Amino acid sequence: MPTIRSLMEEGPIAINLGLQGFAKALQDQSRPVIQVDWSPPPPQDEEMQDILDELL
Amino acid sequence: MSSREIAIKKNRYFDSVFLMTVTRRLSEQPGIENAAAVMGSPANKAILVNMGFAEEALAPAGPNDLIVALEGDRAAVRRLVDHLEEWIIRPTPERTGPMAISFDDALSRQPKSNLAVISVPGEYAAREAHAALAHGISVFLFSDHVPLEDEIALKRKASQAGLIVMGPDCGTALIGGIGVGFANAVRRGPIGVVASSGTGLQEFSCLVHRAGSGVSHGIGTGSRDLSDEVGGLSTLTAVNALEDDPGTRVVAVISKPPGKTTLQRIVERLNRCGKPVVACFLGLAPDSRPENARFKICSTLDDIVTAALRLSGEELAGWPALSADQLETLLHGQVRRMAAQQKYIRGLFAGGTLCYQSQQVMRDAGIIVYSNAPLDGMRQIKDPNTSIENTLIDMGADEFTVGTPHPMIDATQRIRRIQAEAQDPEVAVLLLDVILGYNASPEPAGDLANAIRAAKRTTADAGRHLSVVASVCGTDGDPQGLEEQEEILREAGAIVFASNLQASSFARDIVLQRMEVLG
Numbered sequence: 001m002p003t004i005r006s007l008m009e010e011g012p013i014a015i016n017l018g019l020q021g022f023a024k025a026l027q028d029q030s031r032p033v034i035q036v037d038w039s040p041p042p043p044q045d046e047e048m049q050d051i052l053d054e055l056l
Numbered sequence: 057m058s059s060r061e062i063a064i065k066k067n068r069y070f071d072s073v074f075l076m077t078v079t080r081r082l083s084e085q086p087g088i089e090n091a092a093a094v095m096g097s098p099a100n101k102a103i104l105v106n107m108g109f110a111e112e113a114l115a116p117a118g119p120n121d122l123i124v125a126l127e128g129d130r131a132a133v134r135r136l137v138d139h140l141e142e143w144i145i146r147p148t149p150e151r152t153g154p155m156a157i158s159f160d161d162a163l164s165r166q167p168k169s170n171l172a173v174i175s176v177p178g179e180y181a182a183r184e185a186h187a188a189l190a191h192g193i194s195v196f197l198f199s200d201h202v203p204l205e206d207e208i209a210l211k212r213k214a215s216q217a218g219l220i221v222m223g224p225d226c227g228t229a230l231i232g233g234i235g236v237g238f239a240n241a242v243r244r245g246p247i248g249v250v251a252s253s254g255t256g257l258q259e260f261s262c263l264v265h266r267a268g269s270g271v272s273h274g275i276g277t278g279s280r281d282l283s284d285e286v287g288g289l290s291t292l293t294a295v296n297a298l299e300d301d302p303g304t305r306v307v308a309v310i311s312k313p314p315g316k317t318t319l320q321r322i323v324e325r326l327n328r329c330g331k332p333v334v335a336c337f338l339g340l341a342p343d344s345r346p347e348n349a350r351f352k353i354c355s356t357l358d359d360i361v362t363a364a365l366r367l368s369g370e371e372l373a374g375w376p377a378l379s380a381d382q383l384e385t386l387l388h389g390q391v392r393r394m395a396a397q398q399k400y401i402r403g404l405f406a407g408g409t410l411c412y413q414s415q416q417v418m419r420d421a422g423i424i425v426y427s428n429a430p431l432d433g434m435r436q437i438k439d440p441n442t443s444i445e446n447t448l449i450d451m452g453a454d455e456f457t458v459g460t461p462h463p464m465i466d467a468t469q470r471i472r473r474i475q476a477e478a479q480d481p482e483v484a485v486l487l488l489d490v491i492l493g494y495n496a497s498p499e500p501a502g503d504l505a506n507a508i509r510a511a512k513r514t515t516a517d518a519g520r521h522l523s524v525v526a527s528v529c530g531t532d533g534d535p536q537g538l539e540e541q542e543e544i545l546r547e548a549g550a551i552v553f554a555s556n557l558q559a560s561s562f563a564r565d566i567v568l569q570r571m572e573v574l575g
Contacts, residue, residue, distance in 0.1 A: 003218040004297050007170045007194050008273055011232040015162040017184050018175030018198070019073050022237060025494035026173075027153075028535075029234050034162040034169070037155040039069035040095070040119040040180050053187075 058089065059130040062104075062113040063137050065122040069095065070144070072177070075122075076461040078143055080468065082124070087132025093144070096121040097177055099201070119180075159187050173236060175199055178224065182206035185221060189213050196236050197223030197278065200454075204285055207278070211289035220293045223278040227254025230261060230274035237276075238464060240493035241533030245270020246368045248304035250294040252277045252311040255407030256338065256357060258491060258529050260310055263361040263555060265531045266375040269368060272304040273297075284315030288322050299329055306367045308360055309335040312412060313344070313432075323349050332367040336360035338409065339416055339431045357413060358557040375554045383562065386551065391569045393521035394484055399570040401425075401563050402477040403448035403487035404470050406463035407529065407556070410489045411450040414560040418446065421564050423571075428453050443477060446567065448487070464496045467503035474504070478511035478522060484570050485523040486511065487563040489556055492530030492541060501528070501541035505548035512549045523566055524550040527559035 014033040016023035026033040041049050070078075075093045082091035090107060094100040096117030105111050109125050117123045124140055126133045136143070156162035163169055172188035174181050178201030185195045189210065197210075202224035214221045222229050222236075228251070229236040233244040238254060242261040247269060251257035254276060261271045275297070277290040291309065298304045307329055314322060314337060323346045326333045333351040336359065345353055354360040365372050378386065401418070405411035408429060415431040418424075425431075428440040429450040437447060440455050451463045451470055463470050470488075477483050486508075490500045497503055508524050515522040526545050530538045542552045553559040 003192075004194055004220045004293065005218070005300065007220075008232060008297060008301055010168075010170060011234050012171040012173075012236060013166060013169050014171045014173050014236075015156070015159060015166065015169050015188070015193070016173045016175075017159070018173075019071055021073065021495050022173050022175060022198070025235065025237075028494070031234055032166060033173075034166050035153070035155045036159055036162050037157055038176055038184075040097070040177070041183075042118065042120060049183075 057130050058128060059133050060109055060125070060127045061133050061137050062109055063124045063140055064096070064117045065124075065140070065144070067120050068122040068144070069120055070122060073461065073465070076466070079460065080466070082126065082136060082143060085132060085136060087129030088126060088136070090125075090127035092123075092125045094123055095119060095177070096123050097179060099179065159184065163191060169193055171196060171231070171236070173198070178202045181224060182210060185210050186213070189217060189219055189221070192217065192219065194219045195221045195223070196229055196276070197221055197226055198237055199223070200225040204280065207280060208286055208289075211286060215289055215293055220275070220290055220297070222276045222290060225280070226276040226278045228257045228274065229276045230257070230271050232273060233271075235494045238491070238493055238495050239274070240265070240529070240531050242274075242531060243270035243533075244272060244303070246272060246303070246305035246370070247308060247364045248272045248298035248301060248306065249274045249308040249310065250277060250291055250298065251275070251309075252279055252281045252291065253338075253409040255491065255529070256310045256409040258493060259357050259407070259410065259556060260308065260361055262529050262531050263358065263375050264365065266554065267361065267365055268372045269365055269370055272301060282311050282314035282318050282322065284317045288314065288318045291322060292325055295325055295329065299331055305331065305369070306364050307331050307333045308364045309333070310357070310360060311337055312409070313337050313340040319346060326351055334360055334363040334367060339412055341432060355416070356557050358555050377554065377558060383565070387562070387565050387569060390521070390523045390551075390566060391573070394570065395481070395520040396574070397481050398484040398520055399567070399574055400480075400482050401446045401448070401485045401487060401567050402443050402483050403563070404473050404477070405448065405450050405489050406452055406470070406491050407489050408450045408452050410527075410529070410556040411448050413556055414448050414487060414563075417557065417560040417564050418448070418567075421568060423564065423567055428455065443480070449473070464491050464500070467497065467500070470504065471507040474507040474511050478514045481518065481520065483522065485525055485563045485566045487559060488524065488526040488550070489559075490526055490528045490541060490545065492528065492534040492536040492538065494535065496536070498536060500536060501544040505544050508545070508548040508550055523563075525553070525559050525563045526550045527553045527556045529556070
């Protein structure tokens with residue numbers, strides 16, 4: 001399991017959620033990064049999402 | 057005849073930066089007085105209601121739905137609504153490769169992931185950050201408006217797991233020489249820094265680089281980390297990590313004034329640090345300085361860089377600075393051309409911490425300043441859009457950035473404001489910061505150059521001389537190029553300094569000189 005120490009030793013290996021420019025800037029610095037195609041959870045599913053999170 | 061219309065596009069999600077560009081383009085269309093393209097989150101809907109749009113019309117929109125709100129000439133509004141699709145065509149992202157459909161999908165494709173960079177809207181950010189921590193992944197949390205209780209819960213969880221949450225509201229980090237968020241191309245070196253302010257970290261790391269040294273790691277912690285509610289949880293984690301890091305010889309801590317209890321907690325921790333420590337609590341009144349600190353506490357960003365360089369044991373030249381004689385000559389050349397009524401400073405900042413430091417420079421000289429983010433002892437401005445007397449404005453503050461891009465990305469609001477300040481016959485000096493680096497505008501100085509030229513022309517035509525004083529926060533390795541950006545500003549007529557402190561000090565001297573002349 002990574003820790004802050006491994007982050008500092010290995011440098012960022014990133015998962016980017018949100019602004020794609022942040023992923024591109026990391027790529028421009030030759031760092032591995034994966035962009036998540038993120039969208040907000042539908043509000044009515046909040047309770048269901050908590051249950052699913054719990055189960056998973 | 058003026059009309060307001062709301063158009064809703066169901067299940068069309070776009071990120072805020074893209075929507076800001078749509079908003080701006082729509083606003084610029086003839087006949088349009090007000091435009092906003094936002095996702096239908098409760099917060100955005102409340103803003104639109106405040107702007108005068110009907111609550112009932114907004115009700116059907118959910119967080120996954122795009123809302124376009126338009127106000128203006130009826131025919132112009134209608135024309136845009138009828139052709140809305142043309143305005144929301146998203147440019148194909150460059151080189152970011154195939155996207156993962158979820159966090160878990162991303163992790164399965166890149167199992168060694170060690171950092172989640174999260175910039176989704178604040179109300180959803182905590183859930184994503186918790187998911188990252190649960191997988192043993194540290195978090196860089198750019199999102200703001202994350203509830204305080206979520207921040208505390210996330211940071212406690214991270215501390216227990218040996219991880220860190222940088223943020224919320226964290227703009228900058230430098231991890232092993234790699235810039236995350238709004239960061240500059242800074243060489244690696246012996247100085248580790250922990251900062252609760254993004255532009256504070258940028259200015260610090262750029263000056264360290266310009267002095268010839270480098271940064272081992274620059275760890276952002278978010279603007280609330282040193283409040284008594286959060287208690288400096290991420291700052292303490294970062295100090296521990298830098299103390300253990302073999303590449304770090306000196307630990308620097310930068311923040312605005314911490315909460316009282318937290319300040320003591322941080323001082324006690326830093327007193328026990330096994331490496332040389334230096335700190336700058338920007339804006340902290342001299343009589344509030346902790347007496348038990350066994351490390352140097354600096355009052356400016358330039359001072360903490362100098363102290364950190366000294367502690368690192370390297371013999372370095374420092375960054376460019378004018379001699380006292382050169383400054384005197386420059387000052388005289390500026391003030392002698394000013395008209396009798398010119399006496400005030402107007403500062404328009406992209407960097408919140410730089411605005412803060414400039415206020416401190418003015419406060420130390422006894423100059424009272426109005427601001428939308430006032431330092432202790434300064435005055436709260438009533439209307440942030442209208443300057444009075446001496447005014448320093450953080451144009452990256454919430455009131456300027458709801459639905460519009462941050463001034464580090466888009467200069468439109470600063471350009472308008474520069475024009476407005478130039479009309480005021482009592483203004484003597486305009487103080488600006490220009491911030492380079494990853495994710496900032498590709499041409500930050502060029503964006504402002506025409507506005508600076510126009511401002512100087514306007515004042516010259518009216519028989520006045522306006523001093524435009526700027527500092528550029530950047531390095532020679534930044535995508536925009538430090539020298540190129542400085543040259544663009546000089547050609548436009550600005551006096552360019554290497555640091556915000558230098559620029560602020562020169563602008564202060566102009567104000568003091570004018571006060572003296574005018575009695």
